Amino acid sequence: MKSFQFQKLVTFIGILLFIVKLIAWYITNSNAIFSDTMESIVNIIAAFMGLYSLYLCNKPRDTDHPYGHGKVEFVTAGIEGILIAIAGVLILIEAFSSLIKGIHLDKLGWGIALFGSTAIVNYAMGYISYQKG
Helix, strand or coil: CHHHHHHHHHHHHHHHHHHHHHHHHHHHCCHHHHHHHHHHHHHHHHHHHHHHHHHHHCCCCCCCCCCCCCCHHHHHHHHHHHHHHHHHHHHHHHHHHHHHHCCCCCCHHHHHHHHHHHHHHHHHHHHHHHHHC
C-alpha cells in the first residue's frame, strides 16, 4: 500500500509542476517550455494509469485472468508510448507554426525562475523515486 500512497504523491506533484510549466510557457511564449509542458502532460496521464495499474495488479486471480492481472503493465506502457508520439506531433506543429509566424519571447527572467524551480523539484522527486525503487 505504501507504493500506492507514493504514486499518489508523485501524481499530485506532477500536476503542480505541469501548472507551473504552463504558466511559464504562457508568460514566455517559449517553444522549449511548451515541449516540456507537453511531456509533463504525458507524465501526469502515465501516473494516473500507473495508479490504476497498481490497483489492477493487486487484484487476485479470477476465472477471466487465471495468471493474475500483471499484464496490465504492458498495456499501460503501450498507451504511454502512444501519448509520447502524440505529444511529439503537437510539439512539431507548434515548432513549425513558430517558424512560419515567428515568435517574440517575453519575461524570460520569470520563465527561467519558474522553469528552474520545476527542474529542482523534478530532480528531487526522481531521486526519491529512485531510492524507493
